Amino acid sequence: MEKNKYDYIIVGSGLYGAIFAHEARKRGKKVKIIEKRANVGGNVYTEKVEGIIVHKYGAHIFHTNNKRVWRYITKFAEFNRFTNSPVANYKGELYSLPFNMYTFNKMWGVITPEEAKNKIASQRKEVIGEPQNLEEQAISLVGRDIYEKLIKGYTEKQWGRECRELPKFIIKRLPVRYTFDNNYFNALYQGIPVGGYTKLIENILGDVEVELNTDYLENKKKFNEMADKVIYTGPVDAYFEYELGCLEYRSVRFENELLDIPNFQGNAAVNYTDKETPWTRIIEHKWFEFGKDENGNDLPKTIISREYSSEWKPGDEPYYPVNDENNSALYNKYREKAKLEKKVIFGGRLGEYKYYDMDGVIAAALDMCERELGCNI
Ligand code: FAD
Ligand code: UDP
Numbered sequence: 001m002e003k004n005k006y007d008y009i010i011v012g013s014g015l016y017g018a019i020f021a022h023e024a025r026k027r028g029k030k031v032k033i034i035e036k037r038a039n040v041g042g043n044v045y046t047e048k049v050e051g052i053i054v055h056k057y058g059a060h061i062f063h064t065n066n067k068r069v070w071r072y073i074t075k076f077a078e079f080n081r082f083t084n085s086p087v088a089n090y091k092g093e094l095y096s097l098p099f100n101m102y103t104f105n106k107m108w109g110v111i112t113p114e115e116a117k118n119k120i121a122s123q124r125k126e127v128i129g130e131p132q133n134l135e136e137q138a139i140s141l142v143g144r145d146i147y148e149k150l151i152k153g154y155t156e157k158q159w160g161r162e163c164r165e166l167p168k169f170i171i172k173r174l175p176v177r178y179t180f181d182n183n184y185f186n187a188l189y190q191g192i193p194v195g196g197y198t199k200l201i202e203n204i205l206g207d208v209e210v211e212l213n214t215d216y217l218e219n220k221k222k223f224n225e226m227a228d229k230v231i232y233t234g235p236v237d238a239y240f241e242y243e244l245g246c247l248e249y250r251s252v253r254f255e256n257e258l259l260d261i262p263n264f265q266g267n268a269a270v271n272y273t274d275k276e277t278p279w280t281r282i283i284e285h286k287w288f289e290f291g292k293d294e295n296g297n298d299l300p301k302t303i304i305s306r307e308y309s310s311e312w313k314p315g316d317e318p319y320y321p322v323n324d325e326n327n328s329a330l331y332n333k334y335r336e337k338a339k340l341e342k343k344v345i346f347g348g349r350l351g352e353y354k355y356y357d358m359d360g361v362i363a364a365a366l367d368m369c370e371r372e373l374g375c376n377i
Pocket of ligand 2: 150
């Protein structure tokens with residue numbers, strides 16, 4: 001084996017790794033991606049089944065307010081006009097999300113924004129002072145009724161922890177609007193890449209060399225010797241062999257079903273917000289493309305995925321970092337160690353143990369490319 005054959009070995013072919021590979025290759029660097037899975041794309045990977053583009057590792061809806069990110073990513077794919085407007089199912093009662101006038105009308109029969117504001121104001125009085133945790137934050141945003149029916153059960157299933165033990169920033173992601181607007185995201189740009197995310201990633205990668213089904217950590221020394229530098233987008237604690245302890249992650253199990261009917265739930269996402277239903281939500285994938293195939297024909301069948309949230313254990317896919325106090329403190333210790341690894345740059349959702357959306361990961365990757373490659377993108 002030739003030593004330092006590559007300028008960069010990139011661990012992981014998700015958005016972060018793929019973008020770095022693209023930009024480095026464009027500047028004449030020799031790069032190679034090592035990917036543990038059998039496919040490229042990381043968590044945004046999609047595959048076509050019965051003409052339906054299936055989001056294999058969870059539904060991904062691209063949304064951003066960042067013009068630089070939008071300009072960058074649309075060089076590699078056209079995006080459709082999908083707008084996320086999930087429905088909440090609480091024991092058979094259906095509510096609009098995010099919290100808006102349709103939700104308030106269904107919950108309380110209020111008609112005007114003023115009535116809705118008054119209702120919430122009267123319910124938020126129980127929270128005295130600055131909210132200290134997710135429960136208090138939620139009640140102070142939307143009142144106790146909505147908290148009990150639409151937040152508590154869903155959140156406790158998703159995170160496996162009591163709302164009182166969770167950080168309040170998690171719920172601040174959700175908009176609260178006194179208008180009839182079901183658009184889940186407050187984003188200037190939103191959509192799904194036409195043809196799926198795998199095609200997007202393949203366009204980013206171009207002819208970059210990729211070695212699939214290969215775990216970098218099983219041969220770390222060998223790979224490090226092959227390159228001047230390593231870009232690592234796997235879990236930061238795994239890199240250090242968990243020597244300071246395990247960071248906690250949430251994992252998700254997907255139960256997919258192909259149904260011989262054209263329409264199961266009439267929407268891409270339905271959240272089950274009660275505590276008793278074991279799944280958090282059901283995704284019906286065809287609605288990300290409005291139920292049509294690439295030629296504009298109606299798809300006769302449908303594929304649904306029930307999502308079950310669970311605590312991560314070795315062997316599972318780590319999906320969501322749990323950014324509570326203990327984990328954040330442990331991560332900070334790993335970050336100090338990571339800084340001392342001069343040859344390795346840690347990035348992405350797992351490498352930085354950060355609850356990044358796709359646009360955040362793209363922005364972080366572009367910043368890193370600029371620093372590392374000395375360019376402007
Ligand atoms: P990843 O996509 O996780 O890629 C890391 C890659 O590294 C993986 O392919 C992995 O196999 C590989 N790897 C890890 N360790 C090793 C190793 N030792 N050797 C070799 N390869 C390794 N964002 C949005 O903007 N909108 C959404 O709707 C949205 N929905 C989401 C739903 C779910 C269920 C999840 C989990 C995330 C969602 N996200 C969403 C976030 C989005 O997935 C991430 O921001 C983005 O995919 C992170 O990209 P990444 O490159 O950092 O990591
Ligand atoms: N959430 C909720 N009820 C819902 C949807 C979301 O209580 O029907 C809460 C939940 O705590 C979740 C947070 O809002 O973790 C953020 O939701 P988002 O959809 O942004 O979560 P994601 O799956 O994208 O991380």
